[in-house]
Amino acid sequence: MKRTLILSLAMLLITQLTFAQKTFIHAGKLIDVKNNQMLSEMTIIVEGEVITEVQKGYASPGRSDKLIDLKSKTVMPGxxxxxxxxxxxxxxxxxxxxxxxxxxxxxxxxxxxxxxxxxxxxxxxxxxxxxxxxxxxxxxxxxxxxxxxxxxxxxxxxxxxxxxxxxxxxxxxxxxxxxxxxxxxxxxxxxxxxxxxxxxxxxxxxxxxxxxxxxxxxxxxxxxxxxxxxxxxxxxxxxxxxxxxxxxxxxxxxxxxxxxxxxxxxxxxxxxxxxxxxxxxxxxxxxxxxxxxxxxxxxxxxxxxxxxxxxxxxxxxxxxxxxxxxxxxxxxxxxxxxxxxxxxxxxxxxxxxxxxxxxxxxxxxxxxxxxxxxxxxxxxGMEDRIGTIEKGKLADIIAVSGDPEKDIKVMKDVTFVMKEGKVFRMD
Missing domain, CATH: 3.20.20.140 (Metal-dependent hydrolases)
Structure with a gap:
């Protein structure tokens, strides 16, 4: 009985830690597609499948959080x-x-x-x-x-x-x-x-x-x-x-x-x-x-x-x-x-x-x-879920090498792909 209780508490703790973990993405450049402008030195915070915060500057992750360094990249919505x-x-x-x-x-x-x-x-x-x-x-x-x-x-x-x-x-x-x-x-x-x-x-x-x-x-x-x-x-x-x-x-x-x-x-x-x-x-x-x-x-x-x-x-x-x-x-x-x-x-x-x-x-x-x-x-008809990097949107996020505002050909050079909070590519 006591062992069962300990195991249950351990599983609960593991579950809480899993859901509490956040992913911090440090973006050197971030395209604001609503206003067609380039932002610099931004942090995107992801929990699970969703973007929970977009902040100016490079926010520090907690000890249990994950950091993805894209400071040398241009980040944009999927x-x-x-x-x-x-x-x-x-x-x-x-x-x-x-x-x-x-x-x-x-x-x-x-x-x-x-x-x-x-x-x-x-x-x-x-x-x-x-x-x-x-x-x-x-x-x-x-x-x-x-x-x-x-x-x-x-x-x-x-x-x-x-x-x-x-x-x-x-x-x-x-x-x-x-x-x-x-x-x-x-x-x-x-x-x-x-x-x-x-x-x-x-x-x-x-x-x-x-x-x-x-x-x-x-x-x-x-x-x-x-x-x-x-x-x-x-x-x-x-x-x-x-x-x-x-x-x-x-x-x-x-x-x-x-x-x-x-x-x-x-x-x-x-x-x-x-x-x-x-x-x-x-x-x-x-x-x-x-x-x-x-x-x-x-x-x-x-x-x-x-x-x-x-x-x-x-x-x-x-x-x-x-x-x-x-x-x-x-x-x-x-x-x-x-x-x-x-x-x-x-x-x-x-x-x-x-x-x-x-x-x-x-x-x-x-x-x-x-x-x-x-x-x-x-x-x-899905603009409430995807299409921009904003709080509450699904975490569909990519990055390219170079600056597409200056040279559109760099759209070929995708180095990072995240879909619904899961990383599929990180060169």
């Missing part, structure tokens, strides 16, 4: 990428792989891509389209089974028959069949509602539609609208009933207009976006996720003989180089912008390239970082 594809990565074999890869193959590959993304400083991503393995990957990360960013996923994208996300595009006719709403292929309002409900049932956090043709699908057109207005309206109305957002892949302007009229939450890519559409987006509060890196990457890969099928090569050469210019115009006009790259179209972990391309056409360095922190959190 980065967010609002357009990735965690299940795959570019390869000239991509169009063959869908016939030979099993679901388990896709899953094991996705684990590697997830860890690579986290190590690059991206603690939150929005996965906009895969086979459904992306839902299982999200669950595995949330359960602590594998390492990766926090994932907000759309599961399988929704498209019409022959549209950009029809999984049977380019197949032999006897293999095409007639896919329907259960795999995200719709024709008409009833199909639209069923497809959304199916994705929600499968566990999707957000819905994605392909409002126009796309570059990498084996189909001739990359710009034409793919949904009638009533179909778009039905998708968005149904998703809204579930309390979730809808994102629209769109290169052509007419498809963007229809999506904005229907109440779309974000436009992805936006290659041929007109000034009229920009103004519509500003009035409606629609977000724009540019994915410049994808545009530049596909244009480069198209120059490699045999990398893409002929229809894809032609679209990549035409559409790819235009996105950066559209982004510059949309930024100057005042469209709301969140950071997104389309990682998977190029190698995961190279997401930082988007910062370089954004600043090349006029966005200040710290504002570009703001799009990948505060603004992305706002797009997700």
């Amino acid at each position: 980065l967010m990428d609002m357009h990735v594809h965690m299940e795959n990565e570019t390869s000239p074999r991509r169009y063959l792989d869908r016939f030979v890869d099993n679901e388990a193959d896709i899953a094991f590959n996705s684990i590697i891509f997830a860890k690579t993304t986290l190590m690059a400083g991206f603690t939150t991503v929005r996965d906009l389209g895969g086979s459904g393995v992306n839902i299982s990957l999200r669950n595995a990360i949330n359960a602590g089974k594998v390492e990766g960013p926090r994932i907000i996923t759309s599961g399988k994208s929704i498209a019409p028959t022959g549209g950009h996300a029809d999984p049977t595009n380019g197949m032999r006719r006897d293999l095409m069949g007639d896919p329907g709403p259960e795999v995200g292929v719709i024709n008409g309002v009833a199909d639209a509602r069923k497809a959304v409900r199916q994705q929600v049932k499968n566990g999707s956090d957000v819905i994605k539609i392909t409002a126009t043709g796309g570059v990498l699908s084996v189909a001739k057109d990359g710009n034409a609208p793919q949904f009638q207005q009533d179909e778009i309206n039905a998708v968005i109305e149904t998703a809204t009933d579930f309390g979730i957002h809808v994102a629209a892949h769109a290169h052509g302007d007419e498809g963007m207009k229809r999506a904005v009229i229907g109440g779309i939450h974000s436009i992805e890519h936006g290659t041929y976006m007109s000034e009229e559409t920009m103004d519509m987006m500003i009035e409606a509060g629609t977000w724009y996720v540019p994915t410049i890196t994808a545009g530049k990457s596909v244009a480069d890969y198209a120059r490699i003989p045999g990398y893409y099928p002929a229809p894809v090569k032609a679209k990549a050469e035409t559409i790819g180089p235009l996105i950066q210019s559209t982004f510059g115009k949309a930024y100057k006009r005042g469209v709301k912008i969140a950071f997104g790259t389309d990682a998977g179209v190029f190698p995961h972990g190279e997401n930082y390239r988007e910062f370089i391309y954004m600043t090349e056409v006029g966005m200040p360095n710290l504002e570009a970082i703001q799009t990948a922190t505060l603004r992305s959190a706002e797009l997700l």
Whole structure:
């Protein structure tokens, strides 16, 4: 009895000490993404998963506390990428792989891509389209089974028959069949509602539609609208009933207009976006996720003989180089912008390239970082939990070598990654 009491008291003491331990982070420079300014000599105090204090100067930790010395680094909130594809990565074999890869193959590959993304400083991503393995990957990360960013996923994208996300595009006719709403292929309002409900049932956090043709699908057109207005309206109305957002892949302007009229939450890519559409987006509060890196990457890969099928090569050469210019115009006009790259179209972990391309056409360095922190959190509706380094927020914190306010290229040099108070990288 006495031994049991002693053991119980010891366990209680150990538990109290564990929960009392704090982590003190000494930041030489700290980016205040709310005000786009650089602070110097700051201390961030973390308890468990949460930031409990942010103080000026280097506060001294207690004897039981942990100290992380980042005095030579620039510290900022964990980065967010609002357009990735965690299940795959570019390869000239991509169009063959869908016939030979099993679901388990896709899953094991996705684990590697997830860890690579986290190590690059991206603690939150929005996965906009895969086979459904992306839902299982999200669950595995949330359960602590594998390492990766926090994932907000759309599961399988929704498209019409022959549209950009029809999984049977380019197949032999006897293999095409007639896919329907259960795999995200719709024709008409009833199909639209069923497809959304199916994705929600499968566990999707957000819905994605392909409002126009796309570059990498084996189909001739990359710009034409793919949904009638009533179909778009039905998708968005149904998703809204579930309390979730809808994102629209769109290169052509007419498809963007229809999506904005229907109440779309974000436009992805936006290659041929007109000034009229920009103004519509500003009035409606629609977000724009540019994915410049994808545009530049596909244009480069198209120059490699045999990398893409002929229809894809032609679209990549035409559409790819235009996105950066559209982004510059949309930024100057005042469209709301969140950071997104389309990682998977190029190698995961190279997401930082988007910062370089954004600043090349006029966005200040710290504002570009703001799009990948505060603004992305706002797009997700999660700004009360993530996106800034403030008391009460989740401890998603990264650091880079160098000063990104002076040289945005140092965003490549991530040396420290903390997600929800747990350190995943410390070089």
